Amino acid sequence: MRNIRTRHTIGAAVAALSLITLSACGGDDGDSSTGAVDKLGENEGEVSILAWPGYVEDGSTDPEVDWVSGFEKETGCQVTAKVYGTSDEAFNLAKSGEYDVVAASGDLTLRMVAAGEAAEVNTDLIPNYEGIYDFLKDREWNTVDDKNYGIPHGYGANLLMYNTKDVTPAPTSWKAVFEDAPKHKGQVTAYDSPIYIADAAVYLMAHQPDLGIENPYSLDEKQLAAAVDLLKSQRASVGEYWSDYTKTQASFETGDTVVGTTWQVIANLIDQKKAPVEAILPSEGATGWNDTWMISSNSKSPNCAYAWLNHISDPEVNAQATEYFGEAPNSDKACEFASEGHCETFHAGDEAYAEKIWFWNTPINDCLDGRTDVECTDYQDWTKAWSEIKG
């Protein structure tokens, strides 16, 4: 009898407990108000940031590389950072509403705005905004209907990296990963995202002018098919695609990969003793990124988010961050803090040079190059094409 009573008591306790658990699990959804704030309040104590690798460094990767600790001390906002490998991945993560700040490239910003995930930003509340290059402000990837959705961070190109021992003579053209790819069959790599189709389009612009590609993000069906054909023939030589930067880093170091697309930061991270690599901007030009710090429309820490936007566009911090990633900073002032030659290497502030980089953009049905007689392929078409290329 005693035993049975005990069992019933335990049963009742478990039942009560599970009910408590249930009621505690009822979520509360933060309301997503739009419209920019006009003044800032007290910092909330924490801010979560979604960014490209190398954008939010607190010294844990390299003790010398740290522009987060100072910010935390100064503002009292504890930073939690999450890195992502492709804009698609970032879009999925951003939609979870768990991130206050997102560093987004041009193939993501407009999708964020269209999906109502980005909050309008009042640039008056960010003192460092003033010093930023004018040609980065109010561009189609950060401003929609005269409303600003973020702060320019920096820009750069997707480079061609090769192992100098294995790939000779040194390539100067993207031909190394297209026509010449069979020379290194199984050791070629490419960026694993539909947006990589634009890289093929940049190559076709230079080598097959009769296709009439004016903008690699604005491809009609025939032009997309040509890019897909090129990438399908490349596929036969590709050892693996990469979206995780540490994977491609390891792959170059072990020699599994010897040539392919990369970012400057990956080239910097590779141990030259393990694999002597060189990263170049090929003669055809390249695709690239032009990144924007955005605030989530679901942010629970908007004040800390503003504080971060101001901190990261501080010339000294911006110089550190952009130099570490390997891209041009967002202001002339930042160049004063950057190492010698950095701004020259990345042509910071050189508008004419920036014109040559095809910054990531979101392909949409209305042709971005202004054609009206034909419908262009959109990002969904590109995603489908990308799956088909990989097969």
Next chain:
Amino acid sequence: MTLSSISSTLSRRPGIRLGLLLAAPLTWLVLVYVVALAALLVTAFWTIDSFTNELERTFTLDNVREITGEALYRTVTLRTIGVALLVTLIDCAIALPVGFYMAKIASRRSRHLLVIAFLMPLWASYLVKALAWRSLLSNGGLLDWAGGLVGLGTPGFGFTAIVLTQAYIWLPYVVLPVYAAYERVPDSLLDAAGDLGARPALTFRTVVLPLVVPGLVAGSIFSFSLTMGDYITVNIVGGANQMLGNLVFINSGSNLPLAAAIALIPIVVIMIYLALVRRTGALENL
């Protein structure tokens, strides 16, 4: 009301007691499992605004038509089933002798050690195991070195690498049920078969195997279905290959309904697998 008065009330009313006990787990089951699965099924018949990514809740068969019509999905489905079958075969081939040894031959002490040894990989993170295989398979890795001794290189990243890695990762899920099935085979049956003059091979085929098949089937359901849904291993060691999971992943950002439709493929395949297994009668003996 004190806890003891609550408990005495509850002890007098078994209905309320049962209701309270099951309320939370059942709510979870319905919400998390049934509703989520239903939402997935329904989403597959919706469409999406290509730019804003907003779901458009109008019924359409486009996604289903696409996944059944396009060659891409056929290729990837066949590849995924192929990997799942190979992984299941390899795991069963290892589990049958290993399970027999553990249950019938090994001493008590070494039996415990073996069980622990087979469970050990489960304590390590999935990612660590997949990445370990990446370094084993890479250029200059252990397999490259060992293969070099007999004149072969590493299989490299690709189909073979996926099969090897998945077979390793899901092995404990097959070994344990098979081992448990062997445990339940009474030693006296083996003795009786021997007394009646059956050779070991005949005893195994006619006495042991029929009793072990349910365990084998249970294990194969694990290895088969877990492999069908995997996409991380493919990303790490799969080279340029993709499986169904990768197609779901790449579409989940830009086209959720299509991703949901693709996710239906492994569900259908596993249901067919379960139906086939059921016809063998193995499920009733579980």
